[in-house]
Amino acid sequence: MKFSVVTIFVLWISLSFSQEDKFLVLAKFDDVQLAKQMELKMAGVLKSKGYSAITTQGNISEQDLSDEEVFLAKIHELGITGLIAFANPEVSYKSKRTPSVSANVHTKPVKVGIFRVNVGSSVPIAGGTKTSKEVAVSAEFYNKEDSGPVFTKVLKGNLSKGESTLMAKFSEEMLKELTKQKIIN
Structure with missing residues (x-):
């Protein structure tokens, strides 16, 4: 969306307005x-x-x-x-942080050397930073x-x-x- 400035001219218009104006x-x-x-x-x-x-x-x-x-x-x-x-x-753009909700996704334990490790990630579901115009x-x-x-x-x-x-x-x-x-x- 692009805008520009305009110069408005001084006019001769009357101040009392009726339905006929x-x-x-x-x-x-x-x-x-x-x-x-x-x-x-x-x-x-x-x-x-x-x-x-x-x-x-x-x-x-x-x-x-x-x-x-x-x-x-x-x-x-x-x-x-x-x-x-x-x-x-x-x-202009306005950013607002909102509370976020996430879910943890895990797989079965994986053997890494002599250790067993749970592999997974946190997946955002809602919230975070919202930007509005x-x-x-x-x-x-x-x-x-x-x-x-x-x-x-x-x-x-x-x-x-x-x-x-x-x-x-x-x-x-x-x-x-x-x-x-x-x-x-």
Whole structure:
């Protein structure tokens, strides 16, 4: 899983949102499929609450993102009133030791010279060191009244249940933050 940093532009978006407003969801990752998945999950969560939301996939080109004036014109053309941006993902690995269980396997005694020796080994059954992949993504919401994001939240989780589950978790956390900030109901 590869990610990259993206610069988000200052926008003209209004702060009071109703069901008639339209959100744009932007996720800029090196992995295009993962970015698409993140955008679709967040847009789906917003739509399930009755809000209109679109993704950058098929609506915003790389050329649109390269210049602030072009980007603002494109968003105005699309009728966007809110921007949710996911950026700066970081992947780390976390190791955790768990108690281990093993079984001893022995054979019949073997004669070695004048001695009789039990030959065998200890076979691990469970436990030991477990490594998990941890992901942290910066999520931001923009409006026109502020020169920067209205709020920024770092979303954290692990990939133990897969990328799709983690993206759904991040989308739900972002929805809770939008509600907490009283941006949506």
